[in-house]
Amino acid sequence: MRWIDELAECSEHPVELTRRYLTPEHAQAAELIMERMREAGMDTWLDAVGNVIGRFPGRRPEARRLILGSHLDTVRNAGKYDGALGVLLPIACLKALDERGERLEYPVDVIAFGDEEGLRFQATLIGSRAVAGNFDPELLTAVDGDGVRLREALREFGLDPEAVAEAEYHRDDVAGYVEVHIEQGPVLEAEDRPVGVVTSIAGATRMRVEVMGRAGHAGTVPMNLRYDALAAASEAVIAVERICSDIPGAVGTVGVLRTMPGAVNVIPGVVEFSVDVRAGSDGVRRRVLRRIGEAFAAIEERRGVLFDSVITHETRAAQCSPWLMHCLGRAIEAEGLDVRELPSGAGHDAMAMAHLTAVGMLFVRCKEGISHHPAESMTEADAEVAAQVLLRFLEEFDPGEWDSDDRAEVPPDDDPGMGDGA
Numbered sequence: 001m002r003w004i005d006e007l008a009e010c011s012e013h014p015v016e017l018t019r020r021y022l023t024p025e026h027a028q029a030a031e032l033i034m035e036r037m038r039e040a041g042m043d044t045w046l047d048a049v050g051n052v053i054g055r056f057p058g059r060r061p062e063a064r065r066l067i068l069g070s071h072l073d074t075v076r077n078a079g080k081y082d083g084a085l086g087v088l089l090p091i092a093c094l095k096a097l098d099e100r101g102e103r104l105e106y107p108v109d110v111i112a113f114g115d116e117e118g119l120r121f122q123a124t125l126i127g128s129r130a131v132a133g134n135f136d137p138e139l140l141t142a143v144d145g146d147g148v149r150l151r152e153a154l155r156e157f158g159l160d161p162e163a164v165a166e167a168e169y170h171r172d173d174v175a176g177y178v179e180v181h182i183e184q185g186p187v188l189e190a191e192d193r194p195v196g197v198v199t200s201i202a203g204a205t206r207m208r209v210e211v212m213g214r215a216g217h218a219g220t221v222p223m224n225l226r227y228d229a230l231a232a233a234s235e236a237v238i239a240v241e242r243i244c245s246d247i248p249g250a251v252g253t254v255g256v257l258r259t260m261p262g263a264v265n266v267i268p269g270v271v272e273f274s275v276d277v278r279a280g281s282d283g284v285r286r287r288v289l290r291r292i293g294e295a296f297a298a299i300e301e302r303r304g305v306l307f308d309s310v311i312t313h314e315t316r317a318a319q320c321s322p323w324l325m326h327c328l329g330r331a332i333e334a335e336g337l338d339v340r341e342l343p344s345g346a347g348h349d350a351m352a353m354a355h356l357t358a359v360g361m362l363f364v365r366c367k368e369g370i371s372h373h374p375a376e377s378m379t380e381a382d383a384e385v386a387a388q389v390l391l392r393f394l395e396e397f398d399p400g401e402w403d404s405d406d407r408a409e410v411p412p413d414d415d416p417g418m419g420d421g422a
């Protein structure tokens, strides 16, 4: 917890925590992490995209390595645990082993990914995509808010943009990837549990919907002759809420709604709104979308308005490996706790890493589910439980049990999705 406070000092603003990819504050944070890693008996370096890597040697150097980690970047005015916990907790566990003079059978790499949130270049998961071998070179032309291209930013950071491919791990060398992360939701707290095992990382569909009715004078057009686009959109918003409440495992949100012309005495002629649907299973998400489409068609029909829906973003769900879920569950039980499995509604580096290897995630309870906000908080006691669980997991983990079929089902060319900023 002290290390997390220390890391939060590496910020672009003195009062609010903001740490973007490839900034001087990122370099400062990387330096701090490398120091902690060295104190834990690890060799450290920066990879080709600015991820910090710490390598903890194993007794059998030829064994497949386990990768642990999370991200070092933050959103604007962030909380200090998102990402940081998943970088520092593994280092603390390995340090405990090192101080007892112990080594694991297998080597462990801890990676502090440089970019997950996508705040600087509007492209998320840059660090983990590069490690997973799923980095699109087109991304090098992405531009930040000041017109700086990713290519130039890498160079300014002392890296070679032509060498990005060198960050990639070879899949035969890797046994799996495990990420510890605050839940960023209220489920564990509501059930009074310190930790949980993630089953899948939700896939998402985002749509922009335009409803076309007919504008008219608020005083002269009688109610029975109106084609009110906002009244129709209101029914649609309620339909999204009802459908996602009816179908287990789905969540749906309308977060943006614009009314045109937007005058107090004019019947709204056009309304535009967003829909964000997420589910841990792609089948569930498709079912929700089908039902939403049917509901919109019924509203069109009844009200004589037109709906035009465009999908603006779509990512598949990433399933966590049943094998790693089982291993994490065993470690939780050994600590005398029940195993609670839960899906992740937010994106994580594990999504991109699923392209490379089997992935598992341990969620840690956070206060009131608040995240991406300075009020983000968790307790020292929960950090202790998470550390004991991870340490036990590491001690009992056997990379020899690795099964090449046990990968998340993400096709090679699939978009690894959005970071948890999304």
Ligand SMILES: [Zn+2]
Residues within 6 Å of the ligand: 071, 082, 083, 116, 181, 348, 420
């Ligand atoms: Zn995160």
